Amino acid sequence: MSNHAKLSPSASERWLVCSVAPVREEAFPDTTNDAAEWGTAAHAMAEHCLTNGIDAALASASYFWDKYDGPEMRECVQRYLDFVRSKLTPTSTLFVEQRLSILPEFEIFGTADAIIVDGHTLRVLDLKGGKGVLVEADDNSQLSLYGWGALDSLAWLASEDIQFVEVYIVQPRRENIVSKTFTAAELVTWMDDNREAARRAYAAVAGDVATPGAHCRWCRARNTCRERADYNMATAGFDFSDECTPHDPNQLTEEQLVAIFLRLPTLEKWMKDIEGHVATLAHDHKVHGLKWVAGRAMRKIADPVRVCTVLREVGIEPMAEPKLLGITEIERLVKEKGLKVSTLLGKAIEVVASKPVLVSEEDKRPEYVPAAHDFAEELAQ
Structure with missing residues (x-):
């Protein structure tokens, strides 16, 4: 989703709670990084494939994704394409990179990656290219805004009165697909409940203060x-x-x-x-009260060939024994060959749970209840 609005749906988690966030953020540049640009490139390839009815493997070279093109991106895009296409029916209509006017009076708009109009149901699909933070569908205000925008903008195209709006997040690099289904009435109510928060964020109401969290x-x-x-x-x-x-x-x-x-x-x-x-x-610049000092000196080998020669002359073998690559590096190399680790290596790879993590009781994950002796061993690792 692109073309940031004054109140961007992707930032709604902030401005719905902290009305001063948008105006304060204006003082700081909106920077980018490789992860964000990778996601933009994946979105461009996905749009091209959906628009032209092709798979990711058939997408030709393009300025929009060449920098990050490779097996991982194409696999990521293909998983998204497969999921979108699995939601199509003979009577449905697909809209790709569909512009939505969500709350025009507050300059809230966006572009949905894909929307499917199918009878009394609207489906909004959002591709997430990140592999760090796992994106959830519950309490996701961005999805609610896009769901409302789709309902408000495209309901008139449906062959029946829209009763349900399904929103999906497809995050292939985290093997994560989550969804939430709203009734049309629930989205209308949600929007009514949050309209005042949007107004305050848009108007930058005098006297409002930041709400940390x-x-x-x-x-x-x-x-x-x-x-x-x-x-x-x-x-x-x-x-x-x-x-x-x-x-x-x-x-x-x-x-x-x-x-x-x-x-x-x-x-x-x-x-x-x-x-x-x-x-x-x-x-x-020079910051009063602070100074830079030299970091800790570290030794490093400047001439590996000479080091190996001299050590062998005195009977020392300088080269370490070969060591198997880690699973992450193996997976990267296998993907570059267009293969899957699970298919190629099968039972040679097993999933081993890491030690339990202590969190607040309010955490959504289920409580870990192991056997007493296993618990003691895991904490000791």
């Missing part, structure tokens, strides 16, 4: 946001006075330790953001 993650203004700093400093200065006094007043209770533990991810992310931002400032 997990949605700060991708905000371009997050490093200099005063409210985020205040929130995290208050988190760091956790007040134990209201807690039950432990038997030993010099020791923390289990409840207090849990309270600190739950705050750690938020604090760690904020501190890492500040560290990176200040380092960038210090690269640009």
Whole structure:
């Protein structure tokens, strides 16, 4: 999806909660990176293939994707193509890269990767090229906005009154396909409930302040946001006075330790953001109170041939024993050959669970309940 609106649906997780985010982000450049450009290239190839009715393998070279073209991209695009085509019926109509006017009075618009109109159902499909963050469908405001936009823009083309809007996320590089189904009435209600938040974000209402939270993650203004700093400093200065006094007043209770533990991810992310931002400032100019110093000196081999010759002369073999590549590197090389690891190596590859992760009870993942002796062994690894 492209052509960013003033209130971009992809940023709605922020501006629906923090009305000042859009205007504050205007002060910072909207930068890109290889991951984002890879995704743009994959979208361009997918559009070309859907429009021309071809598979990814048949897409010829193009300026729009040549830089990132390769087996991995073509496999990613093909999985998306297969899924879109699996949702088509003889009576359905496919729209590719369909422009949507979502809330024009607030300049909210977007371009859906694919929309299928089929009887009383609209299907909105969104290709995600990322392989880092796993994208979910639940509580995904971007999908709700695109669902509403499709309903409002294309319902008139349907052969029947639209009753359902299905939204799908296809994230091939994470083997992730998730969906959510709305009734038309649910989308209308959702939009009515969030219209005021959109208005405040669009109008930049005087007196509004930032609302810190997990949605700060991708905000371009997050490093200099005063409210985020205040929130995290208050988190760091956790007040134990209201807690039950432990038997030993010099020791923390289990409840207090849990309270600190739950705050750690938020604090760690904020501190890492500040560290990176200040380092960038210090690269640009002299920052009062800070200075650069030489990093730790490290030795490295400048002449490998001479090192091997000399060591062998004194009876030392300098070359390490051959070592099997890791599964990630093997998978990359196999994909470059147009093959799949699961097909090629089969039972020679097994999935081994990593040790359990301790998280908040509010986490959506099911609780891990192993046998007692297995649990002790996993934590000890």
